[in-house]
Amino acid sequence: MGKLHRWGAVRWTIPMVSGPLIIASFVVAKAFGADEVGNVFMVAAAATGTPIVITAARALRLRVIGIDLLVSVAVIGALIIGQYWEGAAVTFLFGLGRDLEVATLNRTRSALAELVSIAPNVAVVMREGEQVEVPAASVVMGETVLVKNGAKVPVDGEVIAGTGALDEASITGESMPVEKSAGDRVFAGTVSKGGFLQAKATGVGADTTLARIIRRVEEAQDAKARTQQFMDRFSSWYTPAIMVLALAVGLISGDVVLALTLLVIGCPGALVISIPVSIVAGIGRAAKDGxxxxxxxxxxxxxxxxxxxxxxxxxxxxGRPHLTDVVVLDPRVDRAQVLTWAARAEAGSEHPLARPILTAAAAQKLTTVGLPEHTAPVPGKGIAATTYGHLVLVGNLTLLEQYGVADTVDAAGAVERLAAAGRTSMIVAVDDMVAGVVAVADEVxxxxxxxxxxxxxxxxxxxxxxxxxxxxxxxxxxxxxxxxxxxxxxxxxxxxxxxxxxxxxxxxxxxxxxxxxxxxxxxxxxxxxxxxxxxxxxxxxxxxxxxxxxxxxxxxxxxALAKSTVANMRQNIAIALTTVSMLLLGVLLGGVTMAIGMLAHEISVLVVIVNAMRLLRRKCSPDMRATPTRAPTRVPALAQHA
The missing domain is CATH 3.40.50.1000 (HAD superfamily/HAD-like)
Structure with a gap:
């Protein structure tokens, strides 16, 4: 029994065996007029569906009534009442449809397969002064990894030497290569497009960004949406309901063929698969785009x-503010001196606005070497520092008032003007005198x-x-x-x-x-x-x-992709429900046979899958012609880091 089930689990086995047997049956019956021999071939073709029956029986033991059970009952019933062609046709079509379904579902999971395929297998590391090629998984944290032109980065790391350009599309979804130099981060699975890099490994094996992405995509594609959870509950009572309906119709009409046909066309295959296939495709498309x-x-x-x-x-x-203004308020100092005093005080500050002041001072080659003798941050107000024997205050008016600095009228006016222009200002006072105001701005x-x-x-x-x-x-x-x-x-x-x-x-x-x-x-x-x-x-x-x-x-x-995916799910549900409704109506009114019903059912499954696969296509960005892209805009930096 186990061997039969494993044999049936091999893809395309059932249609590849049952198809020729059905053809042989027709050939024997037509060429030699031997209907009995032809029937033997038909029964043999139907018997290739034994693995389907085994799967249904195992599910039934677990109190699960699924599509396999409906098909199994229909095929066995058809054979019992002598409808050999119907039984063989249902077996062939169901086996073919199931294998096509698996093949196309694997296609929708292509994003995950592509992520797995880009995972690097080997790494070149420096060990005892020599270049050694080792499996990527065996790289040790802290080792130096070499990334040459055309090679995949085998680990997450930090560049310690060299320059190069990396294609990071597998991680960020961006197609343009990114220039890398000392201090920059690199990610496993990205590809060198030029240059030579030496990187210290900071993440290896399952701890790389790529590994986490693969794990997260795999979990996400298997996680059920609320609509899918509802459909699972729906199918759990829908399938038994179809069996009860078929039994009732058979008992009332006395037409066993009609009852068996109802079983076949009532299969909720397209309905069951309508949502998960869209989710898998949508999440896969998103993963490809970073x-x-x-x-x-x-x-x-x-x-x-x-x-x-x-x-x-x-x-x-x-998030990188720049110095925009230096306003001189004391005629005894100049612009460079105001900036120098501000930079000397901020040298001991942890405030995010200290960096643009220090950067600007360094760019202008101003003397700010060393740290202040004493630094006292004043939360919400600024900083007070003792440097070169002078008390330097950098902050707002409240800070100056706290330290008893008088004559702040001009400073208040300058701050107000700069604020109106959208800049973040800091008053600079040396000892008891206001020297000036510095202002910084971020960029949108x-x-x-x-x-x-x-x-x-x-x-x-x-x-x-x-x-x-x-x-x-x-x-x-x-x-x-x-x-x-x-x-x-x-x-x-x-x-x-x-x-x-x-x-x-x-x-x-x-x-x-x-x-x-x-x-x-x-x-x-x-x-x-x-x-x-x-x-x-x-x-x-x-x-x-x-x-x-x-x-x-x-x-x-x-x-936008989420909206497209949900719309796709609704389309699939509509396709599945419409197909089942039309087939049920066709059976009850006459004209839809068991074989035709199974064919239509399998076609609807494929239509649902193909519809979901449309999500895998990369779409153009929205038409933004009415909203031209703006150039970088200089805007105020934060007063308190948001």
Whole structure:
């Protein structure tokens, strides 16, 4: 019995054996007029379906009534009443349809297969001063890996020497090669397009970004959507109902053939497969484009998103503020001196705005060597530092008032003017005198405005910016990118309250953030989205949607794909239900035989699968001709890092 089942499990075995037997039956009957011999061939053809009967029996022992049982009862019944051709035809068509279904389903899982295929097998490492080729899985953390032109990167790592260009499409979905040099991160499975890199291994084997993506895609494609869970419950009573209906029709009409035909055409194959095949294809398409969707439930929810809350810094903006203004207020100093004093004080600061000041001072070759003798950060106000024997204050008016600095009228006016222009300002005071004001500004990502427009195009009614920055700064950024609402001056718990308020208003909310100070809002939102998740194990494992690259346009692409997938699921359900309804009507009115019913049933299964496979095609981005892409816009940096 086990050998028979294994024999039947080999793909194409049943149709390849039963098909020739059916042809032989017709040839013998026509050429020699030997109907009895022809019937023997037909029975033999039907008997090739024995593995189907075995599968049905095993499922029945587990109290599962499936399609195999319906087909088995129909074939055995047809043989008992002498309908040999019908029994053989049903066996052949069911076997052929099942094998075609498996083949096409494997095609929909192509994204996962492609990810697995790009996993590198070998690595070249430096051991005892020599280049050694070893299996990729045997590379040890911290070892130096060599990546030559045309080779796959075998591990996650950090470049320690050399330069080169890597094709990271397998990770981020972006087709353009990325230049790499010392300090940059590299990912397993990416391909060198030129140059020579030496990288220190920071992730090997199952700990690489590629391995996590493969694991997440595999789990996501198997995770059931709510609609699929409903269909599973539906089929659990639908199949027994068809058997009861067939039995009732047979008893009432006395027509056994009619009852058996009802069993065959009532098979819910297309209905059962209609949803999972769409989910597998949709998640697979997303994975190819560098978008990880956690599972069918999140795919369905994403299709209903009506509001998107976006963190500002690092999402809508580059997160890399630059020095824009140095205003001199003390006639005894010049611009370079104001910047020098600010840089000397900020040298001991951890504040995110210290970096652009130090960078600008270094670029202008100003003397800022060494750390202050004493540094005292004042939360919410700025920093007080003792350097070169002078007390230097860098911060807001409140900081100056706290340290008793007088004559701040000019400083207040300068701050007000810069704020109106959308810049984040810091007053620089040396001892008891205000020297000047420095201002910094962030840059809006060049695709931020297009992302907002495409989100609206994809059906999102509200795009909201959440930030801890000041209202003037936030409004300037909001106007630059075209968001619907701006919420400024927020703490992490305030962002959570905004998300909850949107949900109370009936919105399905997606929250896009960095997963650190946005963690409460990300957890509360219906869909949490992580940007630039490549290399971040936490983002890949915990977010509902992980955008592997740093491309903002992947967000509207993900939502549009989710909507297409859900629409595809509904189309498949309609195809399946329409086919079954038409066949049932045809049987009851006459004209639909058992063989015709099985043929139509298998065709409907294939139509459903082919329809789902349309999702695997790469679609063009939305037509954004009405919203031209903007050039990078200089906008204010954050006052408190959002």
């Amino acid at each position: 978008i990880l969707i956690k599972g069918g439930e999140f795919l369905e929810t994403s299709a209903r998103i009506t509001a998107v809350a976006v963190d500002k810094t690092g999402t809508l903006t580059t 990502r060049e695709d931020a405005a297009q992302m907002v427009a495409e989100l609206h195009w994809a059906g999102v009614r509200k795009v909201i910016m959440l930030t801890g920055d000041t209202p003037l700064v936030a409004k300037a950024i909001g106007a630059a990118v075209g968001v619907d609402e701006v919420h400024a001056g927020l703490l992490p718990e305030d962002k959570l309250l905004v998300v909850q308020e949107l949900q109370r208003q009936g919105h399905i909310v997606a929250m896009v953030g960095d997963g650190v100070n946005d963690a409460p809002a990300l957890a509360a939102a219906h869909i949490g989205v992580a940007m630039g998740a490549a290399g971040s194990a936490v983002a890949v494992e915990t977010s509902d949607i992980a955008l592997m690259g740093d491309n903002l346009l992947k967000l509207p692409e993900a939502i």
